[in-house]
Amino acid sequence: MAKRLGKADREQPDPGTNGDITRREALEGIAGTVGAVIATTIPVGVAAQAAASTPTQATVALAAPARLMGAPTSAVGTRSPFAPPAGRTPVGNPVGSSLTPLHSLSGSITPSDLHFERHHAGVPAIDPATHKLVIHGLVDRPLSLSVDDIRRFPQVTRVHFVECSGNGRPVWVSPAPDMTPQRTDGLTSNSEWTGVPLATLFREAGAQAAASWFLAEGGDACMMTRSVPMDKAFDDALVVWAQNGEPLRPEQGFPLRLLLPGWEGNANVKWLRRLELGTKPWMTRWETSKYTDPLKDGTARIFSLVMDAKSIITTPSVPTKLSGHGWRSVSGIAWSGRGRITRVEVSADGGATWHDAELQGIVHPKAHTRFAMMWNWDGSGTVLLSRATDETGYVQPTRKALMDARGSGTDYHNNAIRGWRVEPDGGVYFHWET
Amino acid sequence: MPNGEIGGQRSEVRGLGFSLLCVAAMAACQMADDGDRGAPATYGLGTPATAAEVAALNTDVAPDGQGLPPGSGDAEKGAALYAAQCASCHGAKGEGAPGNPPGPVLVGREPREGFNFGNDPKLVRTIGNYWPEATTLFDYIKRTMPLSAPGSLSDSDVYSLTAHLLAANEILPAGASLDSASLMAVTMPAKDKFVPDNRRGGSGAVR
Numbered sequence: 001m002a003k004r005l006g007k008a009d010r011e012q013p014d015p016g017t018n019g020d021i022t023r024r025e026a027l028e029g030i031a032g033t034v035g036a037v038i039a040t041t042i043p044v045g046v047a048a049q050a051a052a053s054t055p056t057q058a059t060v061a062l063a064a065p066a067r068l069m070g071a072p073t074s075a076v077g078t079r080s081p082f083a084p085p086a087g088r089t090p091v092g093n094p095v096g097s098s099l100t101p102l103h104s105l106s107g108s109i110t111p112s113d114l115h116f117e118r119h120h121a122g123v124p125a126i127d128p129a130t131h132k133l134v135i136h137g138l139v140d141r142p143l144s145l146s147v148d149d150i151r152r153f154p155q156v157t158r159v160h161f162v163e164c165s166g167n168g169r170p171v172w173v174s175p176a177p178d179m180t181p182q183r184t185d186g187l188t189s190n191s192e193w194t195g196v197p198l199a200t201l202f203r204e205a206g207a208q209a210a211a212s213w214f215l216a217e218g219g220d221a222c223m224m225t226r227s228v229p230m231d232k233a234f235d236d237a238l239v240v241w242a243q244n245g246e247p248l249r250p251e252q253g254f255p256l257r258l259l260l261p262g263w264e265g266n267a268n269v270k271w272l273r274r275l276e277l278g279t280k281p282w283m284t285r286w287e288t289s290k291y292t293d294p295l296k297d298g299t300a301r302i303f304s305l306v307m308d309a310k311s312i313i314t315t316p317s318v319p320t321k322l323s324g325h326g327w328r329s330v331s332g333i334a335w336s337g338r339g340r341i342t343r344v345e346v347s348a349d350g351g352a353t354w355h356d357a358e359l360q361g362i363v364h365p366k367a368h369t370r371f372a373m374m375w376n377w378d379g380s381g382t383v384l385l386s387r388a389t390d391e392t393g394y395v396q397p398t399r400k401a402l403m404d405a406r407g408s409g410t411d412y413h414n415n416a417i418r419g420w421r422v423e424p425d426g427g428v429y430f431h432w433e434t
Numbered sequence: 435m436p437n438g439e440i441g442g443q444r445s446e447v448r449g450l451g452f453s454l455l456c457v458a459a460m461a462a463c464q465m466a467d468d469g470d471r472g473a474p475a476t477y478g479l480g481t482p483a484t485a486a487e488v489a490a491l492n493t494d495v496a497p498d499g500q501g502l503p504p505g506s507g508d509a510e511k512g513a514a515l516y517a518a519q520c521a522s523c524h525g526a527k528g529e530g531a532p533g534n535p536p537g538p539v540l541v542g543r544e545p546r547e548g549f550n551f552g553n554d555p556k557l558v559r560t561i562g563n564y565w566p567e568a569t570t571l572f573d574y575i576k577r578t579m580p581l582s583a584p585g586s587l588s589d590s591d592v593y594s595l596t597a598h599l600l601a602a603n604e605i606l607p608a609g610a611s612l613d614s615a616s617l618m619a620v621t622m623p624a625k626d627k628f629v630p631d632n633r634r635g636g637s638g639a640v641r
Binding site for chain 2: 153292393
């Protein structure tokens with residue numbers, strides 16, 4: 001054939017040219033024995049669907065689903081066996097993290113079971129029937145609230161990302177061409193959260209005007225504690241119990257989690273059990289020796305809680321190999337801890353020229369926003385980059401600008417522009433020289 | 435209304451969008467306020483937290499000494515406790531140990547001059563060269579360590595371990611004893627190195 005075929009075309013059988021089974025023969029085979037098929041081969045059909053991973057007679061036949069009774073209803077759905085999820089990695093560490101497979105996701109919501117994890121003493125098993133949230137300190141009415149109590153307050157539902165301040169740290173410390181978006185930035189995830197404004201709970205307890213900080217404590221084995229300025233409580237902080245329409249996952253803090261929209265993940269204390277109001281930060285290990293940012297002038301930032309605006313192209317990216325030149329969608333996610341994303345620019349020439357990408361869906365403040373742009377690749381080597389702007393006018397900086405400002409020894413809060421180098425053979429490699 | 439009243443949902447979360455709205459149109463604020471009408475001062479939910487309930491949970495220790503318990507310990511007892519309960523993860527001398535994740539390094543005063551962590555990625559943060567508050571050490575050991583049995587150490591054991599680690603970092607003399615008053619009197623080497631976050635939104639300089 002003279003016509004150059006794309007990958008999708010090549011996978012279609014070419015009728016009459018060779019000995020492979022064709023779509024027509026497969027369909028005729030089913031039609032000829034339709035009564036017997038319905039009566040006896042439903043389990044076989046389902047099993048074949050599960051087992052099939054290459055274009056075989058089974059997959060061709062299933063292209064006409066109306067001719068074959070499908071699987072029955074089920075209580076909890078499962079993903080298509082043809083598209084098993086790229087899972088979180090690495091797994092098996094009670095003290096450690098697992099990363100969201102950003103390169104395999106679409107849209108802006110992270111499936112709850114793929115939300116990244118970061119645990120400092122594993123995932124506790126907490127019975128919501130006995131769990132309490134205690135509010136005390138500088139309050140007029142120290143309160144003990146059950147999960148049921150908390151669900152009776154006025155509720156809100158909001159879409160927000162949670163990002164570990166260490167997201168992008170491996171890029172800063174040891175960048176490598178084979179890094180996937182999961183490895184570079186998989187410590188961010190985006191969910192629809194349901195809960196009660198923290199301000200409502202503080203009002204209920206009679207928070208005193210003198211209170212300027214509060215301590216949030218988790219019920220895990222390390223009793224995670226973080227100090228948070230009271231202003232955040234009266235801005236947009238929530239105590240949430242639901243994620244994407246169902247109870248929080250245990251890895252995300254079931255039954256209650258503090259949600260501080262746009263602020264570093266660690267302060268969004270999971271398994272929340274205690275809130276203490278006071279006048280100064282407690283200077284816990286996490287906010288002093290751990291999540292602080294040394295600077296080149298011989299100081300270190302403390303309580304650097306806001307996550308700066310950031311973006312990353314997730315398609316194409318490692319581990320994809322481009323199947324041929326021509327048009328394709330370039331897509332990714334952008335987010336800012338200071339508000340809405342207002343603009344994402346994409347460059348297909350290493351930053352020489354930039355083009356506005358389309359922001360897709362509703363752009364929520366402090367939430368992942370999907371961006372996309374069509375690109376007609378001419379087959380030559382190039383670099384794809386993305387650059388986010390948020391509603392304050394903040395523009396995602398280059399690696400050089402960020403390193404010049406902070407020094408090479410700081411590594412949290414890495415939001416610099418990053419991208420993908422595309423080779424003429426379609427190979428895609430992580431690009432960090434921005 | 436024989437069956438109660440409705441309309442108590444209060445617009446608690448306002449944030450940036452609401453503030454801008456207020457500047458732009460006072461009418462919008464009036465509408466938002468109307469939505470608050472009918473909200474009670476409190477919803478009367480939950481139960482009072484008793485003093486005992488709070489005391490059982492409130493084990494944190496703050497830099498002003500709030501939460502430091504009675505009792506005392508010394509570095510010699512702390513060294514024995516450390517060898518038995520801590521060295522397997524943190525190394526015999528606090529030099530860290532391999533693992534997944536590696537056991538953190540606890541002891542070290544280098545660099546003695548300056549605080550060059552921002553420019554030298556190879557520098558390792560320790561209690562002696564990076565932690566700004568000594569109370570953090572007590573708080574963290576008491577509530578979180580040892581990793582396999584957090585909360586199992588007595589307050590005196592925690593004072594002893596804190597004394598040992600401060601002595602190993604040359605912040606207290608060898609063999610020093612420690613109680614709440616002497617712990618609050620400790621000034622850590624990195625105490626004055628921490629600065630507020632100066633990053634801002636907008637189009638200003640990269641920070």
